[in-house]
Amino acid sequence: MSQQPYPYAPQVPPPPPAGRWQPERVEAVPGTEFGLVQLRVEPITSGLAIGSLLAGIAAILVSFLVLCFGLAGAGPGWGAVVAGAFTLLSVLGGAGAIIVGLVARRQIRRSGHTGQVRFTGGGLAIAGISCGGAGAGIALGGLALSVVLQL
Template sequence: MTQLPGAVPPPQPGPPYHAPYGQSPAPYGAPPPYPPVPPPPPVTAGWQPERVDQVTGTGFGLVHLQVAPITSGPAVGSLVAGIAAIVVSFAVFCFGLSGAQEGWGGWVAGAFTLLSLLAGAGAVVAGLIARRQIARPAEPGRVRFTGRGLTVGGLVCGITGAALSVVALSVGLLVQL
């Protein structure tokens, strides 16, 4: 079969090849100038079977999966509230001393002391809830919680922040007199 001058040759079988940016395209059917990308490894979601119980009278089974432990939400909340109690206690100290000469320091420091005491109490309550949640025994199919260190840190920060705010209020009131 003869081909007319200026006619386009028939396409070669196979997928079209697009050259990377800046390179001239290779003719159809030519191997690409770079090695092919290997396929990704199979994706595993992290679910591992813990045990399989057979359903009596059938050929089916019930699979119990291992559940990965997660960080306790109340433990994180306890730490955040404890740190907030400490930060507000420093505000109590600053307002109590800076407003002592004008006479408003005790009022403002008292309001911020109340805020710090509420944040400290919230940290202690959330920390105690988190300790119970973390100490609960692991049962099949139930989520295990971690965050014991966060809980202890939240309890310590909450109690320390509340105590510091009471001390700062006392110092502010003594300076104001």
């Protein structure tokens, strides 16, 4: 009685999820009985758009630190210096959010040709651009307010 050391079990791949693998177009290969199938590619949310939104939200949060430190330190005299440091951080983050958001909008606009990945997230990119501009604006306004109050 000989036993196999490893019993053989055929590996059958699982079927693809329903509706995920759908042909977009089928082209016959001339002179053969074969055809070329191009599958429909699912849209992907743009990572640049998500990054733009995150940077814009961070710029807004840091701009509120500018307001808090600028107002709290106006009496003792250190408010404008600390607010200036956080303003620089917020303006850099806001500018980065605007630039990355614009690049994301271009990426989304140029994607989606037949057989290529289609990116989505135009609203996220616009929100990132808006939040980045608002964060930089609030930070600059907060810095101006802290300088005026410190004088």
